[in-house]
Amino acid sequence: MTDIKICEICRKSVPQKDIDQGLAVERNGKWICAQCAAIGRKHKDPFHQDVLASLEKINEEVRSVYRIVSFKEANVWTVLGAVLQIFVVFGVAVSFSQISKLGIALWWMGLAVVLQVMALTFFTIGK
Ligand SMILES: [Zn+2]
Known part of the structure; x- marks a missing residue:
């Protein structure tokens, strides 16, 4: 019994192998396919409608800024x-x-x- 997972963004079905490989991501029972997740990572905004995810995104952003700053110092x-x-x-x-x-x-x-x-x-x- 296969329950078909639909990508929240592009509405295509999310292949099981992408889930197995961790390329597709799940958030609050919603799935984002590998392609959309990759685009989301690029634009840092995969779950723009999700407030909790937004907070997490900000947190992530701050952490990545810290990473860049400390990286630059040693660059x-x-x-x-x-x-x-x-x-x-x-x-x-x-x-x-x-x-x-x-x-x-x-x-x-x-x-x-x-x-x-x-x-x-x-x-x-x-x-
Ligand atoms: Zn998608």
Whole structure:
């Protein structure tokens, strides 16, 4: 005797194997299929009509923010990006101070541009 579970969001039946694998989620007797749960996880709003779930979501959100913050503090890429950013400012400053010697100024400016690109890349990785 199979009791068919219907996804609360897309109204498709929830396959038993998704339930077995824990991909489909159950909340207050309502089922969310694997696809909708995945979308919900992405948008952090799988059970938007459920007040209790909303509170849980907020709690989860706060915890994930804490995770991101503590992760960022220890993030090597972000630190490297910040250090490079300082060198960029330095490079631009030297470039302007050497503006009378165009070759040197351009060399420093080029270096600053390269470092800036690296810094941005590290910030992106560190995100
Ligand atoms: Zn669904």
